[in-house]
Amino acid sequence: MPSYSVKLFAGSGSQALAQNIANHYGKPLGQISLRRFSDGELSVAFEESIRGCDLFLIQSTNPPTDNLMELLLMIDAARRASAKYVTVVIPYFGYARQDRKDKPRVSIAAKLVANLISAAGANRIVTCDLHAGQIQGFFDIPLDHLSGTSIFVPYLKTLPFTPTFAAPDVGGVSRARTFAEHFNADMVICDKHRKRANEIASMQVIGDVMDKDVVLVDDMIDTGGTLCKAAALLKEKGAKSVRAVCTHALLSGNAIENINNSVLEELIVSDTIPQKHNSPKIKVLTVADIFAKAIRRIHDFESISTLFL
Numbered sequence: 173m174p175s176y177s178v179k180l181f182a183g184s185g186s187q188a189l190a191q192n193i194a195n196h197y198g199k200p201l202g203q204i205s206l207r208r209f210s211d212g213e214l215s216v217a218f219e220e221s222i223r224g225c226d227l228f229l230i231q232s233t234n235p236p237t238d239n240l241m242e243l244l245l246m247i248d249a250a251r252r253a254s255a256k257y258v259t260v261v262i263p264y265f266g267y268a269r270q271d272r273k274d275k276p277r278v279s280i281a282a283k284l285v286a287n288l289i290s291a292a293g294a295n296r297i298v299t300c301d302l303h304a305g306q307i308q309g310f311f312d313i314p315l316d317h318l319s320g321t322s323i324f325v326p327y328l329k330t331l332p333f334t335p336t337f338a339a340p341d342v343g344g345v346s347r348a349r350t351f352a353e354h355f356n357a358d359m360v361i362c363d364k365h366r367k368r369a370n371e372i373a374s375m376q377v378i379g380d381v382m383d384k385d386v387v388l389v390d391d392m393i394d395t396g397g398t399l400c401k402a403a404a405l406l407k408e409k410g411a412k413s414v415r416a417v418c419t420h421a422l423l424s425g426n427a428i429e430n431i432n433n434s435v436l437e438e439l440i441v442s443d444t445i446p447q448k449h450n451s452p453k454i455k456v457l458t459v460a461d462i463f464a465k466a467i468r469r470i471h472d473f474e475s476i477s478t479l480f481l
């Protein structure tokens with residue numbers, strides 16, 4: 173067993189989730205000063221000794237970019253304060269949608285962010301439901317990729333029916349299939365064509381949903397346009413009810429309005445990103461327990477594979 177102590181610290185963008193993780197872990201959050209100069213420049217300082225400690229820095233990198241910059245400063249400060257091992261816990265890994273060159277002269281932002289985190293001095297990454305699994309290969313340090321199925325499957329099993337799972341696009345087939353295998357259920361695909369980001373040109377359903385209770389599965393929901401259009405199309409094709417499961421709820425723009433006005437019975441999300449909405453259709457489940465268990469097992473040099481369903 174490691175002889176050095178564990179300390180957990182939270183960035184300002186994930187305070188509530190970090191506190192919940194600390195409660196599940198059974199250890200208080202460490203003291204850290206997160207301040208700004210008058211021009212908005214960020215300043216980070218640990219308010220207690222972390223020399224020789226096993227540090228876990230908890231911060232999602234959702235917009236604004238300050239969340240990412242603050243995390244980088246926390247990593248740098250930890251290395252300069254002689255922390256023994258720095259693990260970065262990123263419940264939501266921002267910029268993951270830009271993971272390839274899908275047109276000329278664009279940045280691969282996911283790789284850039286991976287380089288920044290490594291260059292800052294992180295020893296390990298823990299995250300949940302990356303937009304694309306191959307992003308793990310962008311890192312030259314160990315990465316533990318947790319799955320939202322650990323919290324969503326138990327909740328879905330409380331529903332009074334066996335759902336049919338749907339992928340809102342071809343890229344989400346693997347995620348939907350994972351859920352379908354847990355329930356030994358059917359799966360359909362909503363094939364979409366985009367004009368540009370956040371704007372759908374056309375969509376069609378591949379598979380039969382007549383008189384079925386359908387659950388759409390995706391890793392994130394931004395404006396809600398794709399999910400709401402997919403839900404409407406599934407209803408048109410005869411679905412009895414439509415719900416959606418999305419790990420990361422960005423909910424930008426008119427997302428709440430789109431969801432409230434949609435045919436969705438329920439949107440089930442996690443708290444990887446702080447939620448400030450009050451929509452009656454949105455159910456928030458916490459990932460705090462699986463992250464706390466992962467932190468404990470990483471510190472104890474135990475396998476985390478048993479955390480997956």
